[in-house]
């Protein structure tokens with residue numbers, strides 16, 4: 001099966017078709033915080049902790065439920081993402097960190 005190439009935080013990442021943005025990021029050792037995600041369960045996208053900024057999308061999207069697409073450009077720590085995370089957690093919390 002042909003791989004999908006996307007960019008996460010300006011890093012080229014290869015993913016399998018059907019993977020989520022979260023799975024692609026984790027495979028590339030890019031940290032995205034999660035809360036309700038569990039790898040053995042269907043993604044619900046409820047907690048919104050994993051929101052990311054995807055170029056061309058009108059709103060932030062949950063990385064745990066959003067499928068990868070060829071040429072997709074993802075930012076895991078844009079101002080909008082950090083503001084969204086700060087709205088439901090302490091901004092000094094480790095959940096707002098931007099590194100792996």
Ligand code: FES
Pocket residue numbers: 033034035036037044045046047048049050051062063064065
């Ligand atoms: S981890 Fe809860 S919506 Fe993604």
